Every structure is written in C-alpha cells, then in structure tokens.
Amino acid sequence: MAATPASPQVHIESAQTGLPTRVVEPDRTRVIAVAAPPLPATALQRRLRAVFYYRGDDAPLEEGIWVKESLGEVLCFFPEMAGRLRRHADGSWEVKLNDAGVRYQQATVEVTMEDFLADKERARKEAALAPWVDVSAEDPDMCSLLFMQLNRFQGGGYAVGVSCTVLLSDPLSLARFLRAWARTHAEMKEQGKVAPTPMMQYMAYFQRPEICCKRIRSFPVDSVAADGVHAQTVLFRAAAGDPRALAAACIDRASEELGADRPSRFTLVVGPGDPARGATTVETSVTADGLKKGGAGHALEAADWGELGLEELTIRDLKPVHVSYRIVSGGDEGLVVVMPDGDGFLITATVPK
Template identity: 60%
Template sequence: MADTTTAAARDVIHIEGAQTAVPTRVVEPGRTRLVAVASPPLPADALQRRVRAVLYYRAGADGSGSAWEDGVWVKETLSEALADHPEMAGRLRRRGDGSWEVKLNDTGVRLLQATVDAPLEEFLAAKKSLARREAALAPWTDVNADDPDMCPPFFMQLTRFQGDGGYAVGVSCSLLLADPLSLARFLLSWSRTHARMRAQSKATPHPMAQYLAYFQRPETSRKRLKSIPIDSFATAADAATDTVLFRTSSVPDGHVHGHRALAAACVEQASEAIGAAKASRFSVVVVDAPVPAGGDDGQQLAAGKTTIETCVEAVEGGGAGTGAELEAVEWSELGLEELVIRDSKPVHVSYRIVTGGDEGLVVVMPEVAGSSLLVTATLPR
C-alpha cells in the first residue's frame, strides 16, 4: 500500500509516554559531587549547557515491532545501570558559596517514548536539517536556577520511525552532571546491562514485561500525550556553533595558567579548523580524573569533581606558546558507535554540545587517570 502520510504529518513527533527511571538500589544519604565555580555566580545560560547524542538503529531481524518491545525494557535496564552510576540520577543544587553540586538523591532520569511519521532512511536523508531536527529526538527542559531540584538534568528518548522499524535513542545531559566522555561511558555500561537482562529474560520470561509489551505497542497504546512540530524543538543555539574534539598528552608543562592555557590553544586551533572568528572570551569546564564506581564488570568509572571558569579571557601566549601538542580526533573516540542494542550497532551517531549562549566553551576530560586528555572546543560560527 502506498504511503499517504502528508509532509506536514511527517514533521510532527508524537510523545507516546513519559516515565522516570530511578536506581534499583538506594544511595546512601548525603552523597554529592561538587561543581566548583571559579567566579560565582554561574550565569543562567551556563545551566543549559549540555551534551546531545542521537544513535540511530535499523530494525532487528525479528521485524519492526522489536524496537518498540525493546522499549519496555529500557526503563528497567536503565534503572539497573543507574544503581552503579547514581550521579546520573541526581539533581543540581546551588551551594551557599555560589558553586553547585550534584545531589545523589535517586530522583532519576526522565524517559520518553515517541513516534515519527517518517521512515528512518528518509529522516536521515535530510542532512542539511538533521542537526536542527534532532532536538526533537533528544528533548530538553531548561534548568530553573531558582528551583533546580525540579528540573531533570538528564533526558533519554526512544523514538520509533514509521514503516521500516528503525528507531533512535536520543539523550540530552547537562554538562554540570556529566561531560561527553563520562556520558558515553555510562551509556555503554547501560547497553551491556540491557543486553544481559534481555538475555536473562529469554531463559526466564518476565510476566510484567510481556504485559507491558502488549499495551505499549502503537496499535494498542492509550491516547498520545501530545503531538508537536519537530521544528519547534530547535533553538538558535542548535545551529550557531561548531565543536572540534582534540586529544593531548597533558596540560602544558610549567605554564602558569594550566588548563586555561590548554583551552586557549584549543580555541585557537578550532577557530582555524572551522573558519570561525577566534573567541576572546570563553568558559572552561575541567573534569577531574575518573574514579572507580563499582559495578558488576569491575570497570565502571565515575567523573570526579568538575570545575568551571566562566568568561575566561584568552591567556596571553596561550596558543602555540603553551607547548601543547593537539591532535584533532573524531567523535567516535567516545565509543558510542559501539553501543549495541539487540545485537546491532547504530547506523549513524550524532553528537552536539549545546552551549546555551553565544560564548565559546571548552571541556577538558581525562581519558584515564594520569594519561591523555580529550578536549572539546565549541565556538560560535
């Protein structure tokens, strides 16, 4: 039968359900992770800085319904993964000195399920508008500085495409909660948990999951929560910046400004690479070396303290004079191209850092303790 869906209908996303995934184990009271701010208060725009990643998958061998049925398991497997990464389920809170912290309070990750009235291949084919339209696949609600406890800093959405059974996993995560590398590590940990629990369910069927699988299929679902034009999610910040990812061995030796000098060098090289004006003012986010966080595979890592220097002026001599050896690398260094769901790797992965404003932004991330650094430099066009 011919597809009679109109172009207008294809430009709408339908929100089918909204839930919250919470850790399966209770976090000890009082646990926090510090977000130190060098020059408080943190600007309101800085609270909206976030990482967005969208992973696209084709249907599995068992047909178009598999992606939707897999969505039944997302909440349960995500909750199990959060037990080993409780910081990802926390909330932001302002401290008395103007710095911030992540309160590990089990509040949870906001989880949505949605559908789009267009096939996956058609959605991906619109390359010129893809970055702007992806905001609908990884939604975000601005953090309210006066009431941050009520604002989830981490969203995940499972979106099913029409006809071919393709689907997308989209995430938006505050940079105060996790840097791009920490987020990727968490998602890879979740995918392993997802695969393990799915495999266990084949041997011992989960009655509740079977029940929910029936009622969450599109043909049997309840009334949609809402239908929203895809373009309404995009903001000016979605199309106004470009990001370059670098690897370097260390912070420039002996330089008085340390990470600020490294950030300035990255800004200088990034501006040349993307043909943008060199930013004279930018913010620097520095993440401490990751630390062991337990977990069943013994390899889980959690980000340490985060330090933010806002509106930093370019350090004199901070470019080539720092001695930093920078290598531009691909986003695939984060590893999300290897995130397997139902025995399949994504056919496409999109990354974006949304700055929330018109300033440059540098994020410095240690790959492992005492080793190399990954650095993102995001600049306005």
C-alpha cells in the same frame, strides 16, 4: 503554487522516570567548583546531545520496557546520573546523588528513518529526538539533568536520543555510562531478568495494546528550538599541560580550522580526574587573550567522536548505522571541556559560527 508539505509530527506516547532499582546511600554528593560565582543560568543548559540510529524492525513495546528497566539497574552504579543540582548560599554547587531519576520518553516519528537521515535540516530537527528541559536557576533540584527518548520511525528503524548537561557528565563520562547501560540492557534481556513485580505494571499494555496508541502530545518535528546548530565542535588530544592554557590553545586552533572568528570569551569545564570522587570545575567568561602565551607550544593532536566508542553501542544485537553528536553551548561564548583520559586529556572546543 503548490502548498508546502506539512512537517512530520512527533508523537510522545509515554513519559516516565527511570529510577535506580536500589536505594542510593544518603548524603552522597559530587562537588562542582565554580571559579567565580555566581554561575550564570546559561551555564546550566550547556549539554551534549547524541542520537543513535538503528535499522531493523520497529522497536516493539517490549523494547521500551526493557530500556526503562535496564536504565534502573545501571543507575545503581552511576547514581550521579539520576541526581539533581543543588546550589548553596555562597554560590557553590554540587550534584546530589539520589534516586530522583532520569527522564525517559517513548515517541513515534511520522517519517522514515532513511528520509530523516537524508534531510538537509536533520541537525536542526534532531532536537525533537533528544529532548531537553532547561534547568531552573531558581529550583535546580527539581530538574532532571539527563533525558533519554526512544523514537520509532515509520516503516521500521528507531533512534535513541540522549541529552545531558556537561555540569553532570562530560562526554567521556557520559560515554562510559551509555556503554555500561547497553551492556546491562543486553545481559538483562539474555537472562530474562526483568523482575516480575515491575512487569506487572505493564501487563495492561500486553492485554490491551490499543491503549498504547494514546498520545500525551504531538508537535511538528521542526518546531523544537534548534539550539546549538550554529556552533561546531572540534576534538583534540593533549599529552599534558595546564587545562586553562590547553583550553585557550584549543579555542585558537578550532576557530582557525572552522574558519570562524575566535570567541572573545569561553566557558571552561574540567572533568574530574577520578570520576567516582573528584570535582568538576567550571570557569566562565575566560578570555583567550590572557591565556594565549601560556597555551603556546602545546602539542595538540586531532581527535574525533569515534574515540568515545559509542559507534559500538549495541541494542537488539545491532550497532548504530549512524551516530550524531552535538555540544549545545548557547549564546555567543565558546565552550571548552577538558577531560582527563589516562595520561593525557581529551578536549572538546565548541565555537559559535
């Protein structure tokens, strides 16, 4: 019997923190209104994972430097993305807007991009390209809420993986941040705006490129916990309505479209109407039966991930050849995220299968 081929390895070659290039104003926070404290630990891990695949030559070392520097620049305008969760004694939560930073890694993957995209187990293996470390319920202020990883494939091509908790940023808000980052990245490269002082810290890599081959750690691409692969997400648009009633209607319709049992309970996250000042509200263990009557009659329109505009996320003058989205809800509860968008709502309904 032929031996089973070894799983391709992922090699983490650098782990850094992307910091805002300017000091964040003190005492700025964003409220997370919890309907019925305490917020369970599982709610802290619910997140959006997105992976953007690009063809072309392998992204060189310099590109990784540009990514980190442009992240630092755009974080000045989105300080919440570099913030940390903070829990108060009464069970309420907030995001402390500070300069703690975004976790940023560079990695190489021992497989070609074409083979990885064609892999039937790709959805399970993508967790290795967009890392996540669980937020500690005991020390949440020590945990990053946004992770980004630049992955280089064998033979050319690369992928940018992003993971972000929905308590920090709903999919629409994350899309705004990523589009702003891509624009900043392109503008800084065009204008040569990487500052001389930050560039000096990388000079050794240019003078002695062999030190870039040092690896922090390596692991099989299929060894990362494949959370979220047994849940699917359906997107809807609604012109108006009560968010709780809309959520119940979306859970019903998503379950029907996916041929899945309707979850008896779900978590509801409602994004702020004003991303700069509003509060995110979270309600756990919502029962759809109790809201079904109020949700009846709502006109829901089908939507898709393309409405986030991330298929246009240009890096090195290239658009992604593929974008993968997944909401990791965890457990057997559903998850509904209601996002105000103009005069209506964009809604994601995630159902475990």
